[in-house]
Each structure stands twice: as structure tokens, then as C-alpha cells.
Amino acid sequence: MLQExxxxxxxxxxxxxxxxENSDGEKPSTSSLxxxxxxxxxxxxxxxxxxxxxxxxxxxxxxxxxxxxFTTDVPPAGKQRTGQEGLGWCLSSSDEEPEDQEKHxxxxxxxxxxxxxxxxxxxxxxxxDELSENQKVEEYNExxxxxxxxxxxxxxxxxxxxxxxxxxxxxxxYNSGALHIKDILSPLFGTLISSAQFNYCIDVxxxxxxxxxxxxxxxxxxxxxxxxxxxxxxxxxxxxYENISFCQAKLDIAFGTHHTKMMLLLYEEGLRVVIxxxxxxxxxWHQKTQGIWLSxxxxxxxxxxxxxxxxxxxxxKSDLISYLTAYNSPTLKEWIDRIQExxxxxxxxxxxxxxxxxxxxxxxEKWGHLRLRKLLxxxxxxxxxxxxxxxxxxxxxxxxxxxxxxxxxxxxxxxxLVAAGSSVTTLLKCDVPVYLVYPTVSNVRQSLEGYPxxxxxxxxxxxxxxxxxxxxxxxxxxxxxxGRSHAMPHIKTYMRPSHDFQKIAWxxxxxxxxxxxxxxxxxxxxxxxxxRSYELGVLFLxxxx
Numbered sequence: 001m002l003q004e005x006x007x008x009x010x011x012x013x014x015x016x017x018x019x020x021e022n023s024d025g026e027k028p029s030t031s032s033l034x035x036x037x038x039x040x041x042x043x044x045x046x047x048x049x050x051x052x053x054x055x056x057x058x059x060x061x062x063x064x065x066x067x068x069x070f071t072t073d074v075p076p077a078g079k080q081r082t083g084q085e086g087l088g089w090c091l092s093s094s095d096e097e098p099e100d101q102e103k104h105x106x107x108x109x110x111x112x113x114x115x116x117x118x119x120x121x122x123x124x125x126x127x128x129d130e131l132s133e134n135q136k137v138e139e140y141n142e143x144x145x146x147x148x149x150x151x152x153x154x155x156x157x158x159x160x161x162x163x164x165x166x167x168x169x170x171x172x173x174y175n176s177g178a179l180h181i182k183d184i185l186s187p188l189f190g191t192l193i194s195s196a197q198f199n200y201c202i203d204v205x206x207x208x209x210x211x212x213x214x215x216x217x218x219x220x221x222x223x224x225x226x227x228x229x230x231x232x233x234x235x236x237x238x239x240x241y242e243n244i245s246f247c248q249a250k251l252d253i254a255f256g257t258h259h260t261k262m263m264l265l266l267y268e269e270g271l272r273v274v275i276x277x278x279x280x281x282x283x284x285w286h287q288k289t290q291g292i293w294l295s296x297x298x299x300x301x302x303x304x305x306x307x308x309x310x311x312x313x314x315x316x317k318s319d320l321i322s323y324l325t326a327y328n329s330p331t332l333k334e335w336i337d338r339i340q341e342x343x344x345x346x347x348x349x350x351x352x353x354x355x356x357x358x359x360x361x362x363x364x365e366k367w368g369h370l371r372l373r374k375l376l377x378x379x380x381x382x383x384x385x386x387x388x389x390x391x392x393x394x395x396x397x398x399x400x401x402x403x404x405x406x407x408x409x410x411x412x413x414x415x416x417l418v419a420a421g422s423s424v425t426t427l428l429k430c431d432v433p434v435y436l437v438y439p440t441v442s443n444v445r446q447s448l449e450g451y452p453x454x455x456x457x458x459x460x461x462x463x464x465x466x467x468x469x470x471x472x473x474x475x476x477x478x479x480x481x482x483g484r485s486h487a488m489p490h491i492k493t494y495m496r497p498s499h500d501f502q503k504i505a506w507x508x509x510x511x512x513x514x515x516x517x518x519x520x521x522x523x524x525x526x527x528x529x530x531x532r533s534y535e536l537g538v539l540f541l542x543x544x545x
Contacts, residue, residue: 382421
């Protein structure tokens with residue numbers, strides 16, 4: 001079907017197919033057979049979620065109205081399941097709880113056993129490279145021409161050190177003060193010795209090309225959570241690069257993911273930490289709204305200084321070391337030692353992470369939403385006027401949060417979000433408004449990417465139908481001030497603004513979506529916190545600035 005909008009013409013396939021209609025996913029569709037005949041593949045060449053794979057397939061092989069080469073085996077766009085029409089949720093989520101995922105496990109096993117042609121991926125990579133080479137050259141030249149702007153940006157007194165990513169297709173003025181990954185890895189930021197990239201979805205070839213030519217053979221450690229076939233694919237991608245090594249994050253609790261997005265950059269001049277929300281794939285840095293916290297350049301401590309030196313008032317250094325220690329990996333010991341050797345005292349944000357496990361006692365407050373609760377109680381000011389301020393959560397994926405608000409969202413999670421000061425708030429939690437920002441089908445349809453943007457917004461229809469109560473909290477995506485209303489959000493932010501949005505009690509940018517897997521859920525009558533995934537973010541509090 002041909003659509004025309006503010007951003008030109010594009011074709012869409014039947015993107016709202018039901019799960020039942022898609023359950024034959026392991027059988028090759030007509031379009032995929034045609035694609036194979038033309039020498040292309042239907043999936044991305046890197047491990048990623050089922051939602052992204054589906055979006056990639058539709059982007060690569062859109063169903064064009066009146067295309068005689070398609071047979072009646074392909075469901076026409078008009079025959080969409082009405083039950084899903086009004087919701088339009090994507091059909092996969094890394095944040096689903098076990099009870100939702102187990103139902104799809106058999107289907108996924110079949111897909112894995114049949115092996116959806118990973119051997120074809122290199123072919124797809126070459127094709128993509130040919131098609132987008134001009135665009136890559138154009139992007140790189142654009143980055144080079146803006147080198148001075150980037151340098152000015154770095155030294156321009158952005159006290160919060162919070163940035164958005166550049167978005168192609170919006171007014172250039174809205175990209176002023178924004179960063180691309182090539183800016184972050186630029187020699188202007190430091191003379192690179194080695195780096196570590198922590199992420200969820202990684203295209204190794206693309207990542208290498210984001211480094212300047214002179215840094216592409218420097219040691220690069222990739223920290224990931226892939227297992228089995230996905231791990232083999234990732235390692236295969238890296239075979240041409242002798243400088244790349246891997247660290248596999250342990251995911252001992254079912255359905256957890258390594259969702260953290262962080263860069264550790266060691267320079268001749270010092271060390272830099274970057275905590276952000278983008279996967280290491282081209283589309284995440286192209287036309288999406290993403291967030292970045294960029295640390296100052298941390299200088300080396302003088303020889304012989306104790307490891308406890310160079311700590312910030314926010315305890316960022318020890319918290320970062322604790323987070324890395326939680327991986328229990330000898331590979332990361334080197335990076336822990338490097339962090340010990342640097343002065344992180346200029347850091348003004350608090351680190352807020354999640355690591356998989358079941359935590360009791362004092363450990364319960366080290367991670368997840370209880371960590372946020374602790375930080376807010378200890379460092380956020382308790383002002384009576386702020387007690388009725390709303391809580392805003394904005395995210396790109398939604399997991400199972402229970403049959404009603406009392407199960408998690410409006411109980412333990414909200415209690416953490418409204419914590420402030422040491423005194424117990426007199427206002428009932430239910431009197432604090434909660435606004436949840438999530439893109440609508442219309443937001444996605446009218447976005448710069450069109451429907452394929454939905455591949456990065458997974459919320460399974462099965463989960464959605466079990467928690468219809470949640471949707472009364474939803475508010476559509478809009479970002480007029482930054483010119484990004486049509487750049488779909490993959491950023492995740494949580495905040496406590498005043499009613500008129502002129503003041504803010506705190507602000508958090510993180511990898512954590514709205515899910516118990518990411519934030520943790522209390523067990524054993526509240527004595528234990530269980531977290532499934534790795535997540536990382538930074539908390540901005542007025543007292544630290």
C-alpha cells in the first residue's frame with residue numbers, strides 16, 4: 001500500500017498481522033523466497049529482537065499494492081485482525097515476564113532449530129554497504145565539517161553533560177548541541193588507547209566503521225549477553241578484526257538481557273565514561289530520539305595514589321567499580337584497575353544500575369528501583385510543595401506489570417519514584433499523578449522512519465491485553481522543543497517535574513524500560529528484590545549541581 005505523508009512516499013506491509021498469522025514464521029513467505037531469488041536476505045546481519053527482525057524484513061521487502069509478483073499467499077494489508085487494529089503493538093519484547101514468553105518458547109525454538117539462514121548475512125552486509133555507501137560518506141563528511149562545533153560543544157559549559165543524538169531529516173538547528181557516535185569517538189575527545197563497548201544489539205562491522213581510521217585497530221572489548229546461535233553470529237562478525245575481544249555477561253535468571261549501553265574510552269590524556277540509550281547499529285543513530293551522558297575527561301591520578309582517591313561527591317567511582325565487579329569477569333578486572341587509576345571527582349551525577357540476581361539485606365538497595373529510592377531519600381530535598389508533583393516515565397518497551405496497579409506500578413515502583421528526603425511523605429502515593437509517555441500508532445506512522453520505527457517499540461499484544469488498565473496512564477510522544485516529535489524515542493527518561501513543568505526535582509536517563517525485569521520486583525514479603533537484566537543510567541539531582 002502506497003502512503004504519502006510529510007516525509008514523502010513510502011510503502012507499508014501488513015504490519016499489524018496477528019501472532020496467529022505470524023506463527024508460521026519458520027516457513028518462508030512468498031516475499032522472502034522472492035528476496036532470496038534476487039540475492040538478498042530478509043533479516044539484519046546482527047543479533048537482535050524479533051520485533052527488530054520483523055521491522056527489518058518489512059523495510060527490506062515492503063508489500064507494494066498491485067505488485068503482480070506477489071501471490072495470494074501473502075495476506076493483503078486490508079485483511080488485518082481487528083482486535084489489534086486499535087493498539088498496533090509490536091509483537092516482541094525483551095522485557096516480557098516468563099509467563100508471557102514461555103507461551104512463545106516452542107515457536108522460537110522451532111525458528112532457532114531451522115536456523116533462519118545466518119550464513120546469508122554476509123551477503124546482506126555487502127548489499128547494504130553498496131546501497132548506503134554514499135550516505136555513509138556524506139555522514140562522515142558532515143561530521144568532519146562540524147568538528148569545530150563539536151569541540152566548542154565539549155568546552156561550551158554544558159554543566160549537565162546530557163546530550164541528544166543527531167537526527168537526520170530534521171532542521172539542522174535542532175542538531176546543534178547533539179552528538180553522533182562518530183563525534184564521541186573522534187580524536188577531538190582524546191587520543192584513544194583502547195575502549196570497551198557494553199550493549200544489547202551490536203553490528204560489529206558498523207561499529208568498527210564509527211571509529212576514526214587511526215583508532216580502528218586499537219583494542220576493543222565488546223560486553224554482550226548473547227548465547228548459543230546469537231553468540232556464534234556475533235563472534236563470526238568479529239573474525240576479520242584481530243583487535244576485538246568479548247566478554248559475555250552472565251544471565252543466570254531466565255528472560256534477562258544485557259541491556260546496558262555504556263562506553264569506556266581510555267585515552268593517552270585520561271579516561272571517559274559514556275552512558276547512553278542507543279544500540280550499536282546504524283538505525284539507532286539515524287532517525288531516533290536517543291540520550292547520552294558524556295563524562296568529563298578524567299585525568300590520571302599521580303603514581304602511588306590510593307585507589308580510593310579521585311572519588312566524587314556522588315560516589316560515582318566506587319559505584320561504577322561495584323557495577324563492573326558484579327559481572328564477575330576477569331576480563332573486566334583490567335578496566336576496574338584503569339578506573340582506579342583515574343580521578344573521577346568532577347562527576348556530578350549518581351550511577352543507577354541493575355544487575356541480575358536476588359538481593360536481600362543491604363544488597364537490596366544496591367540496584368534497581370530500590371537504589372533509586374535510596375538515592376532520592378538521601379539526596380533529594382523534601383519540600384512540601386513538591387509532594388504533589390507528578391512522576392513522568394518515558395520508555396520504548398513495556399513488560400508485564402500485573403493485573404492491576406497494586407501489583408507493582410502503583411505500589412513498590414511508584415513508592416521509589418516519589419521518595420524524597422528522610423521524612424515520610426504525608427501525601428498518599430495515589431495522590432501523585434503518574435504520566436507514562438509511549439508512542440501511539442499515529443506517532444509511528446507519521447515518524448521519519450514510518451512503520452519500521454515500531455520495531456524498536458516492542459510491546460506484545462498478548463501482554464497489552466492482560467493490562468488494559470495501564471493504558472489509562474499513557475500519553476503520546478511529543479518533542480517540539482527539540483524538533484524530535486517525528487523521531488521515535490528509544491531514549492528512556494524518568495523525572496519529577498512541577499505541575500507547570502518549569503522546575504524539576506530530579507531527572508534520570510537510563511537503559512531501563514518499564515518492566516520488572518529491568519527495575520526489579522520484591523519477593524518473599526518484601527524482603528528480597530529480584531532483577532533479571534543488566535541496566536545502567538545516571539541520575540541528575542539539583543543538590544549535586
